[in-house]
Structures are given as structure tokens and as C-alpha cells.
């Protein structure tokens with residue numbers, strides 16, 4: 658009788674400590690996963706930063722700045738206004754630049770024609786990465 662109580666006690670002890678071990682393992686696993694997610698998030702932020710930088714450079718090099726200033730409207734709408742409209746309307750800037758989506762910021766026919774001349778001209782020669790970085794830069798202007 659005494660022996661069986663002892664065995665029972667031992668079994669209970671082992672059960673509890675096994676449970677603890679399992680908890681530790683799960684906790685470790687979760688912590689490792691969280692670390693991985695944090696690493697990926699850091700990479701994404703770094704990538705976005707790099708894209709914004711590249712886009713800003715292209716925006717000057719390709720002459721977009723001639724018609725688009727960051728905060729004031731000159732020939733075309735300001736970058737800030739374009740960014741705000743694309744957020745509000747959930748628009749796709751890359752698609753617009755590829756000529757696959759209509760203008761949503763300034764829909765005045767004459768204005769659209771001015772921008773369309775750029776799209777048909779040199780914008781069509783930009784690759785997907787360049788278009789994505791232009792969009793990343795423009796979207797970053799607040």
C-alpha cells in the first residue's frame with residue numbers, strides 16, 4: 658500500500674515536471690518564432706527604406722520633379738496630395754504608371770493628357786522595380 662502511494666506520488670511528480678518541460682519547450686519555440694518574425698520585419702523595413710531612397714533618386718533623375726513638388730501643386734498635383742488620394746482610394750500607383758489604371762487624382766482631361774504623354778514616353782521604359790520604388794517614394798511623402 659505504502660509502495661503504491663509512493664509510486665502514485667512519483668507518477669504525479671513526473672507528470673507535473675513533464676508538463677513543465679513541455680511548457681518550456683513550447684515557450685522556447687514561440688520565442689524563436691517571435692524572433693524570426695522580428696528579423697523579417699526589420700528586413701522589410703530596411704527594404705522599404707531602400708526602395709524609398711531609390712524612388713526619390715529616380716523621381717529627380719527622370720524629371721518627375723519638373724511637374725511634381727512634394728507639398729505644392731505646380732503643373733501636376735503635389736506628391737503629398739497624390740499619396741493621400743491613393744491611400745484614400747486604395748489605388749495602385751504602379752498600375753497607373755504602367756497605363757493599366759485610370760487617373761484618380763486629377764481627372765481633368767487636359768491634365769491627364771499631360772501626364773499620359775509621360776507614361777507613353779519614358780515611363781514605359783522603366784522596369785517593375787523602378788516603378789515600385791517610385792510608388793514607394795511617392796507614398797512615403799506625408
Ligand code: HEC
Nearest residue numbers: 719720721724732733734760761762763768769771772775
Ligand atoms: C510635364 C509634367 C509632368 C511630368 C514630367 C510628370 N507628371 Fe505626373 N502628372 C502630371 C499632371 C498634369 C498630372 C495630373 C493628371 C493626372 O492625375 O493624371 C499628373 C499626375 C500624376 C500622378 C497621379 C495619377 C492619378 O491617379 O491621377 C502620378 C502617380 C504621377 N503623376 C507620377 C509621375 C511620375 C512618377 C513622374 C516621373 C516619372 C511624373 N509623374 C512626371 C504632370 C507630369
